[in-house]
Amino acid sequence: MQKVKELLNKYSANQKPFVFVKTYGCQQNVSDSERIKGIFISMGCILTNIKEKADVIVFNTCAIRENAEHRVFGNLGQLKNLKNRNPNLLIIVCGCMTEQEHIGEKIRSIFPFVEVIFGTNFIGNLKDFIFESLRKRSLNLKKSIAENYNNLKLRRDCLSEEIPRQRDNKITAFVPIMYGCDNFCTYCIVPYVRGREVSRSIESIKKEVENLVNLGYKEIILLGQNVNSYGKDLGSSFTEVLREVTKIDGDFWVRFMTSHPKNITKDMIDEIASNEKICKSLHLPFQSGCDKVLYDMNRKYTRKEYLAIIDYAKLKIPDILFTSDVIVGFPSEIYDDFKETLSLVKTVKFSSLFTFIYSKRKGTLAYNMKDNVSCEEKAKWFSELLKLQRSISASIYSSFVDRNLKVLVKESRNKKNFGFAKTNGDLVVNLENYKEEFKGKFCIAKIIGFKERVLRGIVTSF
Numbered sequence: 001m002q003k004v005k006e007l008l009n010k011y012s013a014n015q016k017p018f019v020f021v022k023t024y025g026c027q028q029n030v031s032d033s034e035r036i037k038g039i040f041i042s043m044g045c046i047l048t049n050i051k052e053k054a055d056v057i058v059f060n061t062c063a064i065r066e067n068a069e070h071r072v073f074g075n076l077g078q079l080k081n082l083k084n085r086n087p088n089l090l091i092i093v094c095g096c097m098t099e100q101e102h103i104g105e106k107i108r109s110i111f112p113f114v115e116v117i118f119g120t121n122f123i124g125n126l127k128d129f130i131f132e133s134l135r136k137r138s139l140n141l142k143k144s145i146a147e148n149y150n151n152l153k154l155r156r157d158c159l160s161e162e163i164p165r166q167r168d169n170k171i172t173a174f175v176p177i178m179y180g181c182d183n184f185c186t187y188c189i190v191p192y193v194r195g196r197e198v199s200r201s202i203e204s205i206k207k208e209v210e211n212l213v214n215l216g217y218k219e220i221i222l223l224g225q226n227v228n229s230y231g232k233d234l235g236s237s238f239t240e241v242l243r244e245v246t247k248i249d250g251d252f253w254v255r256f257m258t259s260h261p262k263n264i265t266k267d268m269i270d271e272i273a274s275n276e277k278i279c280k281s282l283h284l285p286f287q288s289g290c291d292k293v294l295y296d297m298n299r300k301y302t303r304k305e306y307l308a309i310i311d312y313a314k315l316k317i318p319d320i321l322f323t324s325d326v327i328v329g330f331p332s333e334i335y336d337d338f339k340e341t342l343s344l345v346k347t348v349k350f351s352s353l354f355t356f357i358y359s360k361r362k363g364t365l366a367y368n369m370k371d372n373v374s375c376e377e378k379a380k381w382f383s384e385l386l387k388l389q390r391s392i393s394a395s396i397y398s399s400f401v402d403r404n405l406k407v408l409v410k411e412s413r414n415k416k417n418f419g420f421a422k423t424n425g426d427l428v429v430n431l432e433n434y435k436e437e438f439k440g441k442f443c444i445a446k447i448i449g450f451k452e453r454v455l456r457g458i459v460t461s462f
């Protein structure tokens, strides 16, 4: 550690090296970046939001969609000038993109000024990579590049609980409970870039949540690519995690993401229903309402099975709100298939939907499937779905007007006296009488209106 510090200081223009970390993509990446920032702080560095001021720049990348990759390449290109101005600048690229060999090669050949490249499972080795790279720089040798691997034992070692974490948010905390995915949905790159599922032990999860609650965190979000399959490798289950974590004393909410319909159990829904600390909202991606398309996507559940889970959840938790992910225009899909997606959306009535037009991802099975749907056709279907969802969201949001809801107040936005809160069902509320003292507290807000997917409210007691 001392040697890494010394080398970092040697190449720093500042007394203490400034580090700029840019995060692309999902909450899992946000969580990984918290660990990366924690490691730099433990080495005596200072975080900065100004990349021009930085001695070290880290891009933590996302591989889910092609446009995310294009953004990274564009932003990397812009670093060339900074590197020319400050040859000592250390540039690091990590995250899902770098787990794909062809991308690693591309970065190496187009952006030779990137000195360290490593994948998602290597955060624990960051100090070694920096040391190796700067040492080779001192000796004027070739730069270091980390190799990827997917060995379960080694990956479990990489889940070191010792890695420090720098959390920017003081109210909401993301707590990863597992890493990787075993599902291989045909359109998805995640299992290839994040590897197989590895679960953290319940003890370590509980310890982390306990610390967070003691520090005053009010919203704990348990993270995993498929939280419902937690513990397969440990002989445990996600329901057990929910039970254990909510035994911790304190006033806090627990949410989780993402759930997979094929692994969700009645047991888990019963736990959500009976446990006050677990929020009554469920993000359950269905992707398509048509069995043929679900089969081609390798989702391993049918429309009927999906709707049966929804019915059971509605029965046990009458005020539950659902959100979901949908892909429009999957290669084999025809308009009649898409109509089944529309009918599923009408049946379930999601409070909001994350909708995506299918786009090919190199390295996935669907990449080689014949795509029969033109871009214009996909765009038409997409608008139809958005129009339908807008009307469903409006009817759900309007049902909250004039009601008093318990909300968790997050932080003030730019406008004076304007704050932002979340309901138990995960709806956003803009508070029109926001005060700094509400921040981080559970309050009662009267809902006075809504605009698109945002409720308007006034705090009536806190």
Ligand code: SF4
Pocket: 181, 182, 183, 184, 185, 188, 189, 190, 191, 225, 226, 260
């Ligand atoms: S469950 Fe499917 S969509 Fe989700 S991360 Fe795993 S492979 Fe990707």
